[in-house]
Amino acid sequence: MKISLTVNGEACEVDVSNNTLLVDILRTHLGLTGTHVGCDTSQCGACTVHVDGRAIKACTVIAPQADGMNVTTIEGIGTPDDLHPMQEAFRECHALQCGFCTPGMIMQAIDLVENNDNLDNRSIREGLEGNLCRCTGYHNIVRAIQSVADGG
């Protein structure tokens, strides 16, 4: 089937089988390999992207659902010369090691900060429940998100 969607502000059209997952559309058909696949049960959150400004796991969306969606991926939020504040905070706080969970983690973190007031350590940790990291023990991820929530 042919579907149209907007990805990182650009209109895209792809021809895929109707059981194709959004994460495969992004990675394989659009070459946006920043979004990762870490599991096969929608548990790890490595494929988290934004759809209409809210974080979703791109492995939970199939092609017919993706038709017409407005998707933002990790490649769409900042560049090395103009990082998003959450990207900057992750680097500043050493909130990543191997980097594999990081794109999904950052997309989830942006959603958390943009849609919640008064985030504290507990609510940040609960907000990350759907994103697994095996390297950092979350300590510095929580610190990075708190620093953005606190305004810098």
Added chain:
Amino acid sequence: MSEAEVQSDTGIGAPVRRREDVRFITGAGNYTDDINQPGQLYGVFCRSPHARARINAIDTSEALAVEGVVGVLTGADMVADGLGDLPCGWLVKSKDGSDMNSSPHPPMAATVANYVGEPYALVVAESTYAARQAAELVMPDFDELNAVVDLGEAPHSEQIYEGIEQNLAYEWALGDEDATRMAFARAAHVTSIDLTNNRLIPNAMEPRACLGAYDAASGEYTLYTTSQNPHLERLVLSAFVQVAPEHKLRIIAPDVGGGFGSKIFIYAEETAVIWAAGKVKRPIKWVADRSESFLSDAHGRDHITHAELALDDNGRFTGLKVRTTANLGAYLSTFGSSVPTYLYGTLLAGQYKTPNIYVEVQGVYTNTAPVDAYRGAGRPEATYVVERIVEQAARELGKDPADLRRMNMIQPEDFPYETPVALVYDTGNYEASLDRALELIDYDGFEARQARAAEDKKRRGIGFACYIEACGLAPSKLAIELGAGVGLYESGEIRINPTGSVSVFTGSHSHGQGHETTFAQVVSDKLGIPYEDIEIIHGDTGRMEFALGTYGSRSLAVGGSALVEAAGKIIEKGKKIAAHMMEADAENVDFDNGQFVLQDSNQALSIQEVAFASYVPADYPEDLEPGLTAKTFYDPKNFTYPAGTHIAEVEVDIETGVTTLVNFVAVDDFGHIVNPLIVHGQVHGGVAQGVGQAMLEHGIYDEYGQLQTGSMMDYCLPRADDLPDFDIDTTVTPCTHNPLGVKGCGEAGAIGSPAAVINAITHALGNKDISMPATPEKVWRAIQGE
């Protein structure tokens, strides 16, 4: 080195923000699955659904008929092509002197499958979809055989392999049995304990993957793969499996999304893929889905142990006896034999002056996934034994657990200290770490916190672990004498380019550890060249010297030391060139922060000027080669011995059994620290994995050998809300035998924390025993007295 002593904002000791982060936070990382080649095919493996089954025949006709399928290759095809077995890299001898019993380990099962998930065929197709569809249509004719699953029963169960009686790979022993027996005969008190060390499944966030290609014109094979040690991969694939000669095989480990040991080993999948790529003459990509990772990544731990500690009237440890049954799984994985022996028994002295120690280990085959090194590899198991039994002894004797440990600790003046289990600790100050940890946890305030918790129907407990580890396995000669199949040095090369920028090649692979930053700090510091001008290159057998790679927290202590030595060679040659240019003798030239300075003069040349002269050698010493590069193979003189104290504080909800880790302190001595930001991150991650082992994670097989915890929905990895913030600090006694004075920090967190957490939980439960993982159900049952 404290931060106050740091000389520059990018040199040794500085918390430099990682340079690799920019690509990772912008989605520009380059992991194996991000790489594609024109015309590539996709591989999907057929895996045994049985824990043990004879393969009579495999009918591939229906699978081959699926549109897009290029081939179905079986284990029997690999045998027919003359490919060799996957070897185990460490020959362990039994206590009677006999060699270990190695089972045959074909890359893909050819005649018998020995665990659920073992691959027996590879389907290659134009798309993953076609390959999956065809894999469903591969029809094996299996005769199911009785599986041996239960570790404790395995030596008394049906024999899995012909010629391997009692399913024993070896019965290994270390220490003086008679002296230890005498110590127990004279003991004033004996504490006994029975422990299990739960099977863990590593779960690096990036699943294993590979992309193999064959170039018919040159006869060269190239394999991109998720490896911690690409040269080892090349060595095994050429010398043992014999896919291709070493000089026709290039292994590239690009960005790798975590390893924790699980990506050290040479697995069936990349072996079959690179071989198959040569057969079909097109590139083939395989990416594990997470279910495959659970089934086929080497697992960790899985011990049953009985231990006894003898103490005299004063509470001094006089003897330790340990008997362990270790699960090796169905096959000896690459280093599987060494983990419960040389990396375990040798660590049983811990931080203590126990004079007599004897350990026996039975290495046992079962019809489960192979077990090999996972973060800590033997050392967490040893620490768990020592620190559980010491805590138990303190409780039995009514002594403060910190005091009992303190009175038995090896003291700073005792170093170098030779343990009764074959190691010589070079340096340490164990009380310093203990004291700082007690301060951070506010030990004096514990009783008040415990009383407050009781008001909320919570039981609060505190538990200790004073661990030792041995990093940077060494030296090569000793390791090889003990059965290692490879040396344990590391290679490093520094090339000062004509324009003064620097290309550094290291054999240590980085898959999260931050070598590109840390190693650049080291080279910048040693050569006085700006950090920004230094590039660290790793992970490609086509670009660097033979190397051993990353495991056992060895990268900085061994790989970093290689670079320091290479820098020394650069400086020595640079002095000769500079002396010629300044018309002086080399012995009158000093090197200081990037400048070759002529003594007693105002003459100096920068290293960049000298480098340029070396490549444009007009005004140049006659007897000197052009160029300014240096290579080193650094072979350490000894292990390094990081040590520290971890203290956990938990609250147990009496009504539900839910246990909350409320406070965790880690004070570690890693020697000098190059980048404290990275070191702290390593501790956080290690502690999280150790807490996971203690409270959440357990790889469980049912009686038929089916993995019950085969997905992230069933295997409980720590999530953000399972963990508290960690309170960490470091103390410093520099390593005495490497040029950086560093010890290694990658595994400490996972080594100390399980014992600390379980000691805290058993403390909260009034010394009722609990096995890992301490799930709410187990804790609740313990409270109920079951």
